[in-house]
Amino acid sequence: MSLPKRFILIFFSFPLSTCAFSQNFDIDLVKKINGSESNFKNNYFKVTSQSVFVFNITAPAGVFAAGLISHDKKMQQDAIYMAGGFLASAIITQGLKIIIKRDRPFVTYSFIVKRDAGGGYSMPSGHTTAAFCTATSLSLLFPKWYVIAPCYLYAASVGYARMYQGVHYPTDVLAGAVVGVGSAWLAYKAEKWINKKQATHRASATVSL
Secondary structure, X not given: OOHHHHHHHHHHHXXXXXXXXXXXXXXXXXXXXXXXXXXXXXXXXXXXXXXXXXXXXXHHHHHHHHHHHOOOHHHHHHHHHHHHHHHHHHHHHHHHHHHHOOOOHHHHOOOOOOOOOOOOOOOOOHHHHHHHHHHHHHHHHOOOHHHHHHHHHHHHHHHXXXXXXXXXXXXXXXXXXXXXXXXXXXXXXXXXXXXXXXXXXXXXXXXXX
């Protein structure tokens, strides 16, 4: 085989082999996590998954309530943008699910045990997206280790739970984490940018007077 033909063969076969390796890794890892069953894991990860909705509602609501009690307008605004980031992450997640259309692990593979409800498509993980979005928002607003560590430990537990329950692949969880972190970060930066623009406008108005 000539050198140019050999190069072309390698060039086109490399992405295919990489994709195959990634898919095999995805399946092998979720199979390993899903197969290590125990009563403690069943109960713990069930509670972890079911608590995501509560976590994502009470976190911004709690920040807003704290702002009202302390008469802190900035904290109230933070809570609103925090909720906005969560809403954006949910919209992006549902949009990607429709575009990618990946079936759940328990649907594709009979050896995967389904331990929780999982309707619709698989990628990205909505639970993981929500958990990482709120964890990132709280970490940005309150950059202390005793806030950051528990928030991300909880978010990581949610991602692991969804794999253990057989409703998501590792790459679903990774994609959810990226969407969640990115949405929270963009909401945080949007708030900073708007506040800066408003401060500049007020300063210009004061000077003109």
